[in-house]
Amino acid sequence: MAAKAVRDLSNIPSVIEMRAVNKWFGQFHVLSDINLDVKEGEKIVICGPSGSGKSTLIRCINRLEEHQAGDIVVDGVTLSNDVKNIEAIRREVGMVFQSFNLFPHLTILENLTLAPIWVKKMPKKDAEEIAMGLLNRVRIPEQALKYPGQLSGGQQQRVAIARALCMQPKVMLFDEPTSSLDPEMVKEVLDVMIELAGEGMTMLVVTHEMGFARAVADRVIFMDFGEIVEQNEPEEFFANPKNERTKLFLSQILHH
Amino acid sequence: MTDSLPTGERRQLAPPLIERGALGWMRRNLFSSWANGIITVVLVVFVGSILSSFLEWAVFTANVTAATGSECHGQGACWALIVEKYRLIFFGTFPYEQQWRPLVASITLLAMLVMTSDRRMWNWRLLVIWSVGSFITFLMMFGQIHIPLSLFLAIALLVGGVGMSLRKAIADAGEMNAYRTLAAIGLIGLALRIAGILPAWSLDIAPLSYVETGLWGGIPVTLILASYGLVFAFPYGILLALGRRSDLPLIRALCVGFIELIRGVPLISLLIMASVMLPLFLPSGVTFDKFLRAQVAIILFAGAYIAEVIRGGLQSLPKGQYEAAEALGFNYVQKTALIILPQALRVVIPPLINTFLGFFKDTSLVLIIGIFDFLNTANQALVDPNWAGFPAEIYMFAALIYFIFCYSVSRYSKHLEVELNRGTRH
Numbered sequence: 001m002a003a004k005a006v007r008d009l010s011n012i013p014s015v016i017e018m019r020a021v022n023k024w025f026g027q028f029h030v031l032s033d034i035n036l037d038v039k040e041g042e043k044i045v046i047c048g049p050s051g052s053g054k055s056t057l058i059r060c061i062n063r064l065e066e067h068q069a070g071d072i073v074v075d076g077v078t079l080s081n082d083v084k085n086i087e088a089i090r091r092e093v094g095m096v097f098q099s100f101n102l103f104p105h106l107t108i109l110e111n112l113t114l115a116p117i118w119v120k121k122m123p124k125k126d127a128e129e130i131a132m133g134l135l136n137r138v139r140i141p142e143q144a145l146k147y148p149g150q151l152s153g154g155q156q157q158r159v160a161i162a163r164a165l166c167m168q169p170k171v172m173l174f175d176e177p178t179s180s181l182d183p184e185m186v187k188e189v190l191d192v193m194i195e196l197a198g199e200g201m202t203m204l205v206v207t208h209e210m211g212f213a214r215a216v217a218d219r220v221i222f223m224d225f226g227e228i229v230e231q232n233e234p235e236e237f238f239a240n241p242k243n244e245r246t247k248l249f250l251s252q253i254l255h256h
Numbered sequence: 257m258t259d260s261l262p263t264g265e266r267r268q269l270a271p272p273l274i275e276r277g278a279l280g281w282m283r284r285n286l287f288s289s290w291a292n293g294i295i296t297v298v299l300v301v302f303v304g305s306i307l308s309s310f311l312e313w314a315v316f317t318a319n320v321t322a323a324t325g326s327e328c329h330g331q332g333a334c335w336a337l338i339v340e341k342y343r344l345i346f347f348g349t350f351p352y353e354q355q356w357r358p359l360v361a362s363i364t365l366l367a368m369l370v371m372t373s374d375r376r377m378w379n380w381r382l383l384v385i386w387s388v389g390s391f392i393t394f395l396m397m398f399g400q401i402h403i404p405l406s407l408f409l410a411i412a413l414l415v416g417g418v419g420m421s422l423r424k425a426i427a428d429a430g431e432m433n434a435y436r437t438l439a440a441i442g443l444i445g446l447a448l449r450i451a452g453i454l455p456a457w458s459l460d461i462a463p464l465s466y467v468e469t470g471l472w473g474g475i476p477v478t479l480i481l482a483s484y485g486l487v488f489a490f491p492y493g494i495l496l497a498l499g500r501r502s503d504l505p506l507i508r509a510l511c512v513g514f515i516e517l518i519r520g521v522p523l524i525s526l527l528i529m530a531s532v533m534l535p536l537f538l539p540s541g542v543t544f545d546k547f548l549r550a551q552v553a554i555i556l557f558a559g560a561y562i563a564e565v566i567r568g569g570l571q572s573l574p575k576g577q578y579e580a581a582e583a584l585g586f587n588y589v590q591k592t593a594l595i596i597l598p599q600a601l602r603v604v605i606p607p608l609i610n611t612f613l614g615f616f617k618d619t620s621l622v623l624i625i626g627i628f629d630f631l632n633t634a635n636q637a638l639v640d641p642n643w644a645g646f647p648a649e650i651y652m653f654a655a656l657i658y659f660i661f662c663y664s665v666s667r668y669s670k671h672l673e674v675e676l677n678r679g680t681r682h
């Protein structure tokens with residue numbers, strides 16, 4: 001829990017910049033005027049009611065969703081429709097999904113090494129070495145030769161984190177990584193994420209785990225109706241929410 | 257037995273005698289109620305009587321040695337007909353004293369199929385198996401093979417090009433140079449050949465007498481039409497299925513149009529079109545072998561059906577698999593080849609094998625354009641006036657051969673399903 005230290009972020013370069021980003025699903029305005037700067041090493045927790053656009057926001061960063069207005073700059077590269085450009089950004093951005101999305105036909109080790117070998121053209125031996133190192137870090141090296149279907153949910157999600165890390169990304173996006181886990185498995189995944197935060201990874205995490213936010217986040221963002229309603233350091237955010245909608249939301253999730 | 261248990265352990269009583277062994281099984285499964293018992297008895301009597309009269313005909317009163325059909329009449333099955341005609345049934349009108357050649361070709365084809373069914377071969381070895389196997393098969397069938405220089409050059413270009421692009425990251429400098437050299441030789445050679453500077457040389461392998469496709473028949477024809485039909489239709493069906501889900505509207509429309517068109521007409525009409533209409537569209541003087549035309553028609557037809565089967569598999573994959581692949585930075589080809597297709601094909605093995613078996617039997621329709629596959633050569637055996645009047649024997653025999661083949665394939669598909677799912681199930 002010592003992952004967090006109060007830091008002055010103003011001089012640190014941004015890894016992600018979102019400028020007046022807007023997105024519609026048909027007529028439905030899911031993201032309106034999103035402005036967001038993510039500094040190198042910064043950990044941001046995004047929360048908000050269901051349907052508020054949290055997933056859509058982080059999925060725009062690696063172009064799983066396409067935004068229609070505004071600019072998104074990742075690591076100095078502006079997202080465009082150019083396939084090469086999108087693939088370049090995806091190599092720098094790791095993503096962890098709510099439903100793990102491991103490849104069920106491959107072993108755990110193959111799940112981890114496939115992208116480094118084919119996308120980064122890394123020799124197989126090196127890729128396997130890195131993969132085993134990461135499996136050690138997420139504490140399941142003994143599962144390397146099993147298939148995803150043979151692992152528990154918590155183990156699968158840790159594999160998914162290791163798989164994303166295998167590409168040595170600059171930023172990690174997490175979309176509700178613990179929401180589909182049984183309660184007793186939530187901690188093992190959060191522990192891995194806290195450790196990752198302690199190592200200085202830049203992280204954007206959509207989650208309702210407020211304990212995690214308190215322990216790790218530099219900033220908590222509250223979204224509602226496709227807008228960033230409020231953002232603050234976690235202590236302030238939880239102690240003195242300014243906006244009525246934030247207050248209502250916090251009272252709902254903290255008391256259930 | 258129960259009293260020999262060590263003390264302290266829970267006493268395990270044996271089930272009552274009536275529940276044990278064969279008697280118990282029968283009681284539970286065949287006579288579990290009055291109605292069940294009656295159904296069992298009726299069925300046993302029914303099946304037994306059919307079976308006994310069949311055996312009476314097929315075995316006990318059968319004639320295996322008759323010299324002509326008239327000796328057979330009035331008895332049981334006339335298997336003598338099969339003994340007399342098996343060469344015609346298996347190899348059709350292939351020159352009689354040369355029929356060891358289609359025999360070797362058929363064995364080669366079967367060996368290729370058996371080797372292909374082994375999952376350990378599913379890599380570059382498949383290419384070797386099918387190249388060598390095809391060479392032997394067609395050398396045996398034709399007796400002579402002429403390989404033009406341009407084919408060698410094209411292969412050099414293909415191998416070099418594919419090697420350069422696929423092994424870019426993995427191969428060392430020496431291997432890459434080999435690919436580059438191959439590709440360069442192929443490219444320059446082809447250019448010179450087209451410009452007319454290189455002569456029209458061809459490698460002639462002609463150890464045997466030439467036998468044209470019109471004389472082919474029987475087992476090798478069925479095997480060739482079915483296996484090459486499926487070997488080419490499979491990748492082609494995959495491309496059609498992927499095209500049908502493409503983001504590009506033009507490609508999508510083309511694939512949908514093609515699939516629906518082919519699925520909307522019977523194979524027979526396609527075969528007739530290939531044999532009668534295709535020559536009308538070709539410039540005069542250009543001819544296509546009839547056998548090749550039938551083969552192409554079968555490939556086109558099977559491809560459309562396979563595409564639809566594979567589409568089902570593609571649709572069964574959760575969206576998350578595509579997203580995870582994209583988020584990791586895979587491009588379209590990598591995503592499709594490494595993540596989507598391996599999973600989609602696994603799902604569709606049973607319907608795919610079903611389609612394969614359908615086409616194996618459907619090759620008989622080539623009779624309509626005058627090609628004699630196995631079922632049709634069997635039919636030919638009935639034409640001899642000396643042996644008139646024994647269709648049951650012939651069709652029974654043909655059915656048995658088809659059954660042996662189809663049943664093996666069906667067992668294999670079961671086995672493959674289990675093997676591919678091993679470990680991946682929860």
Ligand SMILES: Nc1ncnc2c1ncn2[C@@H]1O[C@H](COP(=O)(O)OP(=O)(O)OP(=O)(O)O)[C@@H](O)[C@H]1O
Pocket residue numbers: 025030048049050051052053054055056057
């Ligand atoms: N592909 C899509 N097409 C149309 N509407 C969509 C699509 N994806 C999401 N939406 C809608 O956009 C809105 C925002 O979705 P999003 O998934 O970003 O919400 P969220 O904040 O992540 O919610 P949750 O907490 O339920 O995951 C929702 O109302 C959703 O119904």
Ligand SMILES: [Mg+2]
Pocket residue numbers: 054055056175176
């Ligand atoms: Mg969501």
